[in-house]
Amino acid sequence: MIIRKVWHRVVLAAVVIVVLGGGFALAVLAGAFEKSVVSAAVDTPLSPEEIAELAPKGRYIAAAADCVACHTAVGGAPWAGGRPFEMPVGTLYATNISPDPTYGIGSWTRADFHRAMRDGVAKGGRHLYPAMPYVSYRQMSEADVDAVWAYMLTREPMAVPDRQDSLPFPYVRQFMTFWNLLNLPGNVPAPDAQKSAEWNRGRYLVDALGHCGECHTPRDITMGMMPSRYLEGAVIEGVDAPDITPEGLARLGFAPDRLAGFMRSGMGPEGVMGFAMYDVVHHSTQYLTDDDAAAMAAYLAGEPAPAAPVVAAADLSPETAANGRRLYVAVCAGCHGIEGEGTPSMAPPMTTNAELRLPRPVNLLTVLADGIPWRDFPHGRLQDMPGFSDLLTDGEIADLSNYLRATWGGRAPDVSAADVAALRRARD
């Protein structure tokens, strides 16, 4: 009798759990836990006068937020989308955000635009994938979103249809509600009264507009940014997006005043903006005002900035030192200088080069293997750097990178020929 009662209770409890759990899941799926940060103030459309007045500011905000990098494909129509994002399960394409009524966002309301930018929900309640950095843009002010909205409305409409995603299940979109529950912060952080106005402006530029964390903050198993490891660096397209915390930047040799210049010009004693950051300079940070670049740098470098550690050369075995030096003179010194001093307007110095100071050698090894194509920087074109994967053996590339990192980066010479070979295989 007693056993039967217990049994009943167990079954009852299980039913309750399943019903509650299922109900909860359905509620999440239906968006019951979604919290919009968009206010009712944006329900009224902007007047034509407001649009005309806000558009120039919107151009600047859109540059600082680097919208164009994704929403204009290379060689594609302006703002017509099309940039592909290769994912393990398929390819996503950035959408047309020109004001075309059929193919773009011409039929959207002001509130639709705000919700897309800050809640990750497009017109009609369609959930965006977080390739659109709405987790970051959530922190944008309504005034700035309005400015971007006005700017977009004043662009040429482009009758270019969106490319179809090749994801296997289109209805996955609605499951973004679960992802958002885990990864989309409910609230926008308030300004920090302990810090200067410049620092707070810098945080806004870094977190809301520049969405730096989307690449520089590691992601957890759900692919959400890990708040506990904010800006500590992550792997992007096979190379390291460096640790840009104050300590990380100090270790790379960036003084706050220099960092502002580097963000705008893309080059300096610390080297040349490489990989995806070249495009960021090209489309975005070169356009920052003096004040905004300084604010971004002040925030990233920390207030107060930690003292820059002295980078002392690491020990090298005599053989590696001799062979590395020989290879450096053979294929690097012609441009980067016999003592690593660099050549102005041509090749950055090695002595202060941030790439040699990174904890992992993968970025250096990638550059040594592939070289760098010629690049248009704001202050002029920079010639290409040849790659050496065909000219040097894996052992030679290992010796050379150990020499470079130990001599000028203060990093232990721990690259082996096998590491170089593994990277070569991974890239082939």
Next chain:
Amino acid sequence: MTLPTTPLSLVVNGRQVGPIDVPDNLMMVDFLHEYLNLTGSRLACGQGVCWACTVMLLDTDGAPPREIRTCITGAHFFAGKSVRTIEGHAERDADGNVTALSLVQQAFIEHFSFQCGYCTPGFVTGATVLIERLKREPVARADVESTIEAALAPHVCRCTGYVRYYEAVRSVILDTPGLVVG
């Protein structure tokens, strides 16, 4: 002050050279000019953008030769290697007099490819490396022009419009059996 030196041996235009004590930090173009009196490789930009200074790096195991910029490559990089400079393209008699130009050199003259000629050693080198590659990996006829453009694109010429260089190379490619398929 004495510069630290290291003995250097290499093969230049088929001839064994060295060992010669060569400063560790000397660039190859200076070694060719100052130590071997091979002054045909031109130093122009000195920073790797004009390709006037290139030489052929010959591979002993049959791979196609490579074009290397000597202004930014150290002399000691070539230790134990074999190179062909512009002086090594034509055929010569026992006294060193030129008896026949190479196909590429001859074509450049016939097409009036150059004016001042400062860039020409680099173009001869680049075009010859291309021809050697096509002997191993022929291209389709439709791709000949784009292949020439890609191969010679880094070479800078301040006098000409490049067209006569490219036309000369095209005629060599089309007239030499086995470089084009289809």
